[in-house]
Amino acid sequence: MTEAAVLSEVSGGIMTITLNRPDKGNAWNGPMARGYFGLLEQAAYADDVRVILVTGAGKAFCVGGDGEKLAVVARTGDIKSAAEQPYWFPLSIGKPIIAAINGACFGIGLQQALVSDIRFSSEDAKFSTAYARRGLVAEMGMSWLLPRLIGTGNCSDLLLSARLVRAEEALAMGLVNRVVPAADLLTEARAYAEMLVTNCSPFSMRxxxxxxxxxxxxxxxxxxxxxxxxxxxxxxxxxFKEGMASWQEGRAPNFPALPDDLAIIDITENR
Structure with missing residues (x-):
């Protein structure tokens, strides 16, 4: 039986999602897209999930689109979306998404990291937009997201050159929030997630x-x-009442779970 392209585990209020095609560098394909977005939607409505952590199996986060599929597209010109949801779907999830980037993060892998809320990077991670070196354009909102995260000059550099960016440079330009030793990546990212679970209101975070x-x-x-x-x-x-009470009583807050009607954010509306 073929192992699932995406795995998940829920523990301590955190759903950990693992992109799971390590022999292919976690290259993005239809089963991975549908599996990942499906788990995000499941997490959005789950009372026992307050934070989502996503990483890659093996040595890569996601090397971009699946090479075999892209070869077919190059030959036939026929392309179909790999997912039923739009690729900005993570932005609509009413819970924080933390990307723990454990290696190569290219193309659509980088785009999905950018639509996460927080990005932890291992010290040996590497990044590339990839598109210009494949004869493509900045897809899936990349030309909108990048200048807002790293400025127009850095955006032009990364999109025009599609050059390789190492973790420390990514941190310096604001592409990632934190760089940690590879052996500590999941520990550090999970500790941050646990801090959100323990201290922060699901209503407020949403x-x-x-x-x-x-x-x-x-x-x-x-x-x-x-x-x-x-x-x-x-x-x-x-x-707010619980936040004030817990602060005045010197205890950890006991915030209620996010109600179902707030699980998904409609980013097509101004509010």
């Missing part, structure tokens, strides 16, 4: 994830006014 994305294209005063309205709602919500 709200700030929604705000952070929408405000990238929203005028400042509009953002300011909307945040005031959202703050009024937050003051009346149970999470």
């Amino acid at each position: 709200a700030v994830k929604q705000q952070g994305f929408a405000d990238l294209t929203r005028p400042f005063l509009e953002s300011f006014d909307l945040s005031k309205a959202m703050l009024d709602e937050a003051f009346a919500a149970p999470d």
